[in-house]
Amino acid sequence: MSQNKTAPADVEETQVSKNRFHGLWALTHRDLKKWYQNPVVFILGIIQPVLWLALLGKAMNIGAIFSSASMPPMPQQLVATLTAQQQQLLSGWLGGLQSQIMTSTFNTGDYFSFMAMGMVAFVTVFTTAFTGMSVVWDRRLGFMNKVLSTPVARSTIVVSKVISAAIRSVFQAAIVTVIAYLLGLQLGANFTVFSVLGVFAIVFLIGIGLSSMFTAITLRTTRMETPQAIFNLVTLPLMFASSAYFPTNLMPSWLKAIADVNPISYTLDAVRRLMIFSNGYSGLVTDFVYVGAFAAVVTAICIVLSWRFLNK
Amino acid sequence: MNQAENVIEVEGLTKVFNHSLTAVDHIDFSVKHGEIFGFLGPNGAGKTTTISMLITVLKPTSGTATILGGDIAKQSLDVRNAIGVVPQEYTADEDLTGYENILLCADLYGIPRSISKKRALDLLQLVELTAFKDKRVQTYSGGMRRRLELACGLINRPKVLFLDEPTLGLDVQTRAATWNYVKMLKKQFGMTLFLTTHYLEEADALCDRIAIIDHGKIVVIGTPSALKDSLGGDIITLSIQKDADITDIISEIEHVKEVKKENASYIIKSSNGELTAPLIIEALRKNGYVVTKLSLTKPTLNEVYLQYTGKSMRDAEESRENVFKQRAAVRRARQ
Ligand SMILES: Nc1ncnc2c1ncn2[C@@H]1O[C@H](COP(=O)(O)OP(=O)(O)O)[C@@H](O)[C@H]1O
Numbered sequence: 165m166s167q168n169k170t171a172p173a174d175v176e177e178t179q180v181s182k183n184r185f186h187g188l189w190a191l192t193h194r195d196l197k198k199w200y201q202n203p204v205v206f207i208l209g210i211i212q213p214v215l216w217l218a219l220l221g222k223a224m225n226i227g228a229i230f231s232s233a234s235m236p237p238m239p240q241q242l243v244a245t246l247t248a249q250q251q252q253l254l255s256g257w258l259g260g261l262q263s264q265i266m267t268s269t270f271n272t273g274d275y276f277s278f279m280a281m282g283m284v285a286f287v288t289v290f291t292t293a294f295t296g297m298s299v300v301w302d303r304r305l306g307f308m309n310k311v312l313s314t315p316v317a318r319s320t321i322v323v324s325k326v327i328s329a330a331i332r333s334v335f336q337a338a339i340v341t342v343i344a345y346l347l348g349l350q351l352g353a354n355f356t357v358f359s360v361l362g363v364f365a366i367v368f369l370i371g372i373g374l375s376s377m378f379t380a381i382t383l384r385t386t387r388m389e390t391p392q393a394i395f396n397l398v399t400l401p402l403m404f405a406s407s408a409y410f411p412t413n414l415m416p417s418w419l420k421a422i423a424d425v426n427p428i429s430y431t432l433d434a435v436r437r438l439m440i441f442s443n444g445y446s447g448l449v450t451d452f453v454y455v456g457a458f459a460a461v462v463t464a465i466c467i468v469l470s471w472r473f474l475n476k
Numbered sequence: 477m478n479q480a481e482n483v484i485e486v487e488g489l490t491k492v493f494n495h496s497l498t499a500v501d502h503i504d505f506s507v508k509h510g511e512i513f514g515f516l517g518p519n520g521a522g523k524t525t526t527i528s529m530l531i532t533v534l535k536p537t538s539g540t541a542t543i544l545g546g547d548i549a550k551q552s553l554d555v556r557n558a559i560g561v562v563p564q565e566y567t568a569d570e571d572l573t574g575y576e577n578i579l580l581c582a583d584l585y586g587i588p589r590s591i592s593k594k595r596a597l598d599l600l601q602l603v604e605l606t607a608f609k610d611k612r613v614q615t616y617s618g619g620m621r622r623r624l625e626l627a628c629g630l631i632n633r634p635k636v637l638f639l640d641e642p643t644l645g646l647d648v649q650t651r652a653a654t655w656n657y658v659k660m661l662k663k664q665f666g667m668t669l670f671l672t673t674h675y676l677e678e679a680d681a682l683c684d685r686i687a688i689i690d691h692g693k694i695v696v697i698g699t700p701s702a703l704k705d706s707l708g709g710d711i712i713t714l715s716i717q718k719d720a721d722i723t724d725i726i727s728e729i730e731h732v733k734e735v736k737k738e739n740a741s742y743i744i745k746s747s748n749g750e751l752t753a754p755l756i757i758e759a760l761r762k763n764g765y766v767v768t769k770l771s772l773t774k775p776t777l778n779e780v781y782l783q784y785t786g787k788s789m790r791d792a793e794e795s796r797e798n799v800f801k802q803r804a805a806v807r808r809a810r811q
Pocket residue numbers: 476493494497498499517518519520521522523524525526
């Protein structure tokens with residue numbers, strides 16, 4: 165026994181922490197550490213968006229539908245009646261028509277670029293939905309129990325979850341963007357390095373909002389099935405009722421109504437304006453205000469719920 | 477704080493789950509400064525529920541409790557700052573090392589790193605985990621995990637330490653070692669301890685006072701020896717060579733309270749077994765009987781337990797199996 169050697173040398177009283185947010189970074193960092201120290205989770209998190217980019221973005225390339233390669237050759241009788249110059253004009257007009265259809269629909273000539281930015285929202289939704297699971301894990305494994313018995317504020321516990329999810333979302337979004345760029349993302353005319361920072365900012369905000377939502381839902385849950393069911397129930401509608409895959413103005417009116425209030429649509433509008441659109445930054449303020457307000461309101465709700473419901 | 481004052485005072489504490497299951501039923505008790513107070517009861521008796529309310533994690537349905545004068549409902553933050561908790565389950569983060577886990581605990585109490593680093597190392601040494609401090613908790617054995625939990629529970633220098641089934645699921649040796657740690661820690665830090673257990677030996681070996689709890693109610697409170705004495709003393713079992721009735725002879729002897737014949741042997745209750753046994757042999761020899769077998773048993777908490785809860789140790793053993801299963805399930809879930 166080491167009884168004598170280790171008699172308490174520092175006899176200072178434990179001072180009660182004056183900082184109301186103590187433990188916030190400790191808890192946030194714990195979550196992040198579990199993420200970056202686990203190579204499997206880390207790599208899977210990267211592979212997933214790559215797969216989606218390749219599958220949905222490249223394989224289902226809508227732009228290719230309108231390309232001249234996919235159109236039937238001009239009828240021979242027509243070609244015969246035209247001069248060489250007329251032929252050239254006509255095919256030029258058809259080519260222009262194709263890019264015009266694309267541009268008026270997607271605001272960019274390239275569906276892959278449109279879709280790739282949609283993937284930014286996709287990884288954010290998946291990353292934040294995972295927060296709900298992590299809350300349930302902490303409960304099941306007893307960690308939550310211990311944290312609850314310490315003087316850490318209830319709000320700190322949920323906010324740490326939310327912040328770590330938002331940080332992870334930004335990181336995943338950055339990776340998606342880099343990969344999309346490598347696969348041929350067409351940057352908009354106004355693109356600068358600051359655009360990237362803007363993207364990070366809006367992804368951080370939507371990450372805060374969505375993870376607050378998922379955390380609030382799982383505050384009291386001890387069963388793993390609940391967040392999984394919610395995950396399935398919420399994520400897909402959340403994605404499809406947004407501008408992630410398709411512009412909202414082409415949607416049926418009921419779907420458009422939902423998509424037009426979906427904060428993910430606003431996030432993606434901002435991301436696309438910053439990265440791939442060339443029609444200026446007007447509307448960006450609305451996007452940021454809307455997503456910021458969404459994040460603030462949902463986080464506030466989550467914190468209030470945590471005071472009441474985050475106990476054993 | 478006044479040293480003689482009660483550190484924990486509980487009045488009418490009650491918890492009803494889902495409006496139907498009364499897990500803790502109007503319990504009253506108090507714990508004195510420097511005492512090791514034990515809650516002894518079978519699985520499902522309401523021990524964990526009681527602790528959860530005292531450590532402010534669970535809201536009581538009714539009743540009050542104060543810890544170091546602080547009301548668990550109204551001054552929960554003060555209470556949480558003053559207490560240490562070692563929960564029933566393993567709560568350490570498996571993906572972190574032992575050292576990181578203790579530092580994390582310290583952060584949760586808002587202890588600055590300048591203090592907590594040294595304190596964590598001291599505590600690791602105290603529970604003899606220094607050699608493993610940089611290993612992930614995943615690789616720890618059950619005993620090591622328990623010790624780590626103990627160290628975490630002490631990081632804020634608590635004045636009151638709550639231990640919920642501190643040796644649940646540990647083998648006998650590790651259990652005894654854990655008792656030693658608990659005793660040593662208590663001595664070093666001068667804490668008041670509240671612990672729960674369903675191991676009789678544990679309650680006997682560790683606690684100054686015991687409350688036996690069953691179905692959410694405290695059935696009896698007292699020191700282990702007082703509880704045993706309340707059963708009416710020692711038991712002498714004896715057999716003689718001849719088959720004859722010697723009840724009258726034995727009843728005459730000093731301190732004997734009761735004589736019963738059971739099959740070929742006699743069961744004698746005495747308030748002082750050591751004194752009675754030689755007197756019985758003496759008296760029987762005088763009357764021409766030869767004693768062939770004699771044994772003396774002091775009452776154990778086992779009998780106390782049986783007397784007050786109507787359950788024997790065997791039932792408790794069964795529930796221990798359940799806990800093992802539960803734990804194994806958690807282990808599997810972690811993997
Ligand atoms: N969160 C809960 N919801 C509903 N019932 C519970 C809950 N926690 C405990 N119980 C029930 O309360 C009773 C007491 O449980 P507990 O305090 O854990 O017992 P012990 O710790 O003595 O084994 C048990 O019947 C248990 O099923």
